[in-house]
Amino acid sequence: MSENLFFSTSEALTRVFEGPEKLLEIWFGPTPESIPEISSKFDNDLSPRSGLRLVERDVWDEMLDIVKCHVLNVVHNDYLDAYLLSESSMFIYPHKIILKTCGTTTLLIAIPRLLEIASEYCQLNKVWRVFYSRKSFVFPEAQLGPHKDWNEEVKYLDQLLENGAAYTVGKSNGDHCWFLWLNSPKDDPEPPCQESTCPLDETNSLLNDFQDITIEILMTELSSETLNKFYYHPSEGNSGTEGGARVDQKTGLRNIYPEAQLDSYLYEPCGYSANGLLKDNYFNIHVTPEHNCSYASFETNIPVPVGHGTITDVINKVIAIFEPGKFSVTVFKTREDKENKISLVASVDAINEYSRKDRILYEFEVYDLIFAHFEKNKTNKQ
């Protein structure tokens, strides 16, 4: 069968898949050093492990059964474990877990088991912070349990965790609405004042040097040329990990962070996922190339100085590969001083060939959040 024939089968054209992910972060402390040191051991390749990284694989497998997804591959370095999942990614640090799942997975339902695992195996009995976010679904009616509706998800989280706050960010009657639930611990030391220019509490050494950033780029309406690159073409070789590595090269994804350890996967008949590790940071890329619901996401916690052009550079590199018709960017960053905050906001100002439709800044207790949405300019091509 020729590649074009494969690509244009009615099955490939009519398949639908809910690409937009549910993203959950549970932190038991701000840093690996902030959690109780219960024990550490050495795994086969002698890298030291502590906290959540001591949990055995079969325990995670059983937790992921609740979510309705499974592990495809695992890579690790000295700092974290990166699980590539049938529906996206999981990253395990000693002090936090990041679980991102798409399709009709039931992510929130796994929280009670996750908290139990942390307590049972790591003596992590107290949650420091939880973040849950997602973009609006394309097919909300296909979702299960609390995921059918944002209010249901909020109700579920509020029953499980204290001190939560829920936000609907962006145009709620458009297709790019973004939802966020986050909490703050009741006994988190208060910053000295609520002014946005205030430095974090100088007496609070736990938070003083605490730096964290998460950048997400959520893209829809990818160009047809792009979509084709994320289909499995049997004449090119195998799918799976081998196919993933081929896609990394031919799309340029390999060059976003050339020095990173990359674990990628090409699905049949289409679809792609990748986890990347760079020292104590990660990134992940997921692609749903079905023509009628195309979607790609990029997420990273690799530090980017807020100075001139840097977050913008990451955005430009990523959208050059996917050529989306529309995309939203979220940047969650530990609170900035006034000057850096201006740079942060400016970093999602203008993107070539796109018009910015939204830009919103939230100032939370420890974090700033910037959300922006862009749409490709129409060309006069007939």
Ligand SMILES: C[S@+](CC[C@H](N)C(=O)[O-])C[C@H]1O[C@@H](n2cnc3c(N)ncnc32)[C@H](O)[C@@H]1O
């Ligand atoms: C898991 S991947 C990436 C999901 C990610 N959330 C995204 O950005 O779309 C989803 C893509 O892989 C395809 N796919 C093929 N086999 C799959 C499988 N067994 N499980 C999940 N997705 C599969 C889906 O149709 C979809 O195009």
